[in-house]
Every structure is written in C-alpha cells, then in structure tokens.
Amino acid sequence: MLARQRQERIAELVRRHGSIRVGALTERFGVSHMTIRRDLESLARQGHLDKVHGGAVTAEHGSTKEPAFGEKRSREVTAKEAIAAAAARLVAPGSAVALTAGTTTWTLARHLLDIPDITVVTNSLRAAQTLEANRRQTQTVVLTGGVRTPSDALVGPVAVAALASLRVDVLFMGVHGMDVRTGFSTPNLEEAETNRAMCRSTRRVVVLADHTKWDTPGLATIAALEAADLLITDSGIEAHARDALEAGVGELTVVEPAAPTRPTESVRT
Template sequence: MLARQRQEAIAELVRQHGSIRVGALTERFGVSHMTIRRDLESLARRGHLDKVHGGAVTTEHGSTAEPAFREKRSREVAAKEAIAAEAARLVVPGCAVALTAGTTTWTLARYLLDVPDITVVTNSVRAAHTLHAHRRHRQTVVLTGGVRTPSDALVGPVTVAALASLHVDVLFMGVHGMDARKGFSTPNLEEAETNRAMCRSARRVVVLADHTKWDTTGLAAIVALEAADLLITDARIDRHGREVLERGVGALTVVEPARPPRPAAPLPLTDAPTGGVRT
C-alpha cells in the first residue's frame, strides 16, 4: 500500500471511530510505529485529524459529541451482530431484562424476538419499537418516558423515576467509551444518570461494547469497569485493552465477528414514537 493510500485509510478510520491508537494502526497496516507517527503528523498538518499521545482523534468529535443513531448503526456492524448473538444466549424464558439505548442493544433486541415470555424494560425508542412491532411470542415491552437524545435514548428525571421501582434480572448496557481509569462513559450527562439508575435496578450488569469503544472517553462517567459483571466485546480489541478489561470487569467474553449469526429476517430501521408504555 502506498503512503497516501494508507493515510487516506487512517483518516477514514479516525473519522468513523472518533479515535485510534498507534498500536492498532501498526497491527492493521503491518508497518512500524515510526511510519504510523509520520502518517499521523502528515494528516494532522492537513487538518484531517488531531494527533494526541499514543494515537489520534478526529477534529470533528470531542467528549461531548453524540452521533445520531442512523450514523452509528452503520459502524462495526459485524462486531455488533456477534456481540448481540452472544448476549442473547444469556436470556431465557421468564427473564426480566433491561436494555439501554444504542445500536448494539438495538441489535440485541432483534435477537430477543424469538425468546418467549420475557419482559423488556428499555429507554431505547428503537429497541422498544422493534420488540413491540415485530415480536413473535408473548412478551411485555416497557418503554420509559423522558427526553429524547440524538441516540434515541429517553433520559432525565422521568426516566430515572420510572426505573426506581423496577427490578430486572439482567441489564444489557451499551456505552460510548471505556477506559482503564475513567470506566464506562457517554457524551450525555442525563444519559449517564439514567444508565446508572438502570444499573441499580439490575441483579447483573452486562456491558456490550465493540473494540472501537476501548480507550475512548465521553464527557460523563457512568460506572467504573468493576461495576460490569460481564463485558462482551469483539476480537479486534488490542492486547492492552484485553488485559486491562480482564483485570477490571467481573468476566470478559471476546467474540469473533468474522461470520456472525443473523436473525432470520432482518428488520428495517423505521422511525418510532417516544415515551409511554407498550405491552
């Protein structure tokens, strides 16, 4: 690969994921750390990214940036499918589960369509709509109220109050970022508060996060790594991230996204109403 082609590919990776580490780029392109650093310096001079210690970040996204749902759902699709398929194995008939908002938890909602006799509590407009509109068995779907965010989460005091009296067997939580010191985070202050309330309502917390979430930090901390009883991520997470997470979370499951299983009938993404309770 020519240097210019490699730099164009690096710029696209940073644009898609918000940030990337030098080590991940050397593994991906099979070149030295020095070569990658020169690439990053060249791209930074041309305004395509900001070079930081250990890697680079996009010039377009900071810790408060919150991409829209439609933008995020096209990223790391194979990894999200594999993570969701693994998470669905934890859900059995009779369970009460909670889903936070996000594209990975929305993907999980599609896998739950075939699980009978479950109750799903969620602040995700997209997940609730999918479960309610396409369910194939007797299920109860509870959509909390609240203020809608760009990621189609319902957040705020109304949501927190609704969650206070609920108790679920397992929470599946999506996150914007995860970091050794800062834990799990999101760009939205109210979403962080809502997710903490969901953690308090759950007997078990399972975090669903693909490899791009590692070493990324949003404005608002949700919980520390230790709060996760289980983290499911994909095999492209770097060695350092895997080692930190193995020490930090209760248990770590790494899935291979090469040929993930998919639901029998992929569902279209449609707009959904906000608030209310659906049964």
C-alpha cells in the same frame, strides 16, 4: 505506497470504524510506529481525525460530541452482531431484562424476538420500536419515557423516576467509551445519570462494547469498570486492553465476528 496515499487510507479507516489503534495501522501498512504517529499528527492538524493515546478517533468523537444513531449503526456491524448473539444466550424465557440505548443494544433487541415470556425495559426508542413491531404475544415492552437524545435515548428525570420502581434480572448496557481511569462513559450527562439508574434497577450488569470503545472516553462517567459483572467485546480488542478489562470487570467474554461474505461470482460457459 506514498505517504499521502497512506494517510488518505488511514483517514478513511477512522471514518469507517470510528477509531483505530497505532498497532493495527503498522500491521496493515507495514511501516513503523513512528511513521504512523507522524501520519496521525498530520491528519489531526488537517482536522481529519483526533489523535488520542495509542491511536486516533474520528474528529466528531470528542468527549462531548454525541454521534447520531444513524451514524453509529454502520460501524463495526459484524462485531456488534457477534456481541449481541452472545448476550442473547444469557436471557432465559420468563425473565425481565433492561436495555440501554445504543446500536449494539438495538442489535440485541432483534436477537431477543424469539425468546418467549420476557419483559424488556428500555430507554431506547429504536429498541422499543424493533420489539413492538416484531414481538411475540407473550413479550412485554416497557419504554421509560423522557427527553430524546441524538442517539435516540430517553433520558432525564422522567426516565430516572420510571426506573426507580423497577427491578430486572439483567441489564445490557451499551457505552460510548471505556478505559481504566474513566470507566464506562458517555458524552451526554443526562444519559449517564439515566444509565446509572438502570444499573441500580438490576441484579446483574452486562456491558456490550466492541473494541473501538476502548480508550475513547466520553464526558460523563456512568460507572467504574468494576461495576460490570460481565463485559462482552470482540476479538479486535488489543492485548493490553484485554488485560486491563480482565483485571477490572467481573468477567470478560471475547467473541469472534463473522467473516464478511463475498459475493458469488457468476461463471459464463
């Protein structure tokens, strides 16, 4: 494969997944780490991606850029489904849970529809809409209110005030990024404040984050890694990141995404 063709493929992978590691690219293309780093440097100069330590992210994934919900929804779909399914198994009938905004927590909302007698507190318009449109009669949905962000989160003083009087059994929190120094982070300052209020309102914090969130810090820290009682991620997480998370969070669960299904081929006789 020519360098130009390989770089086009790399740029497409980063656009599709949001981020990618050098190690994954060397395995995929069968070239050296040095070759991949040169490819990433070339693509970064052309504005196709942002080069970060150990890999690359899409150019719009800077620390202050907040991707829209629709943009994030199509990324890492199978990983998010596996993470959400594992999270739903933690929810007992009759419990009170909180969901922050995000595409993984929105995926979890769909998995909560068959759990009876639960109360769901959320600042996610998308999660609330999903639950309200499909909820059973025995479920209660509490939407915090606040100012709407590009990711369809309700944030700010109104949301924080609403959360101050609530106490839930478990919070499921999605994040923009995570690393050892920054902890769990988001590009939006008010969303970070609102998520911190959610952390104060719960007995247990469960973070839902697919492997692309590692080493992709946002502008504002929500909490240190140690604040997570449990982190659920997928098997795409690299070994060094897994080690760092195991040392930081209370408990780490790694799930295996389902393999994509292939269309059935019709056979003419």
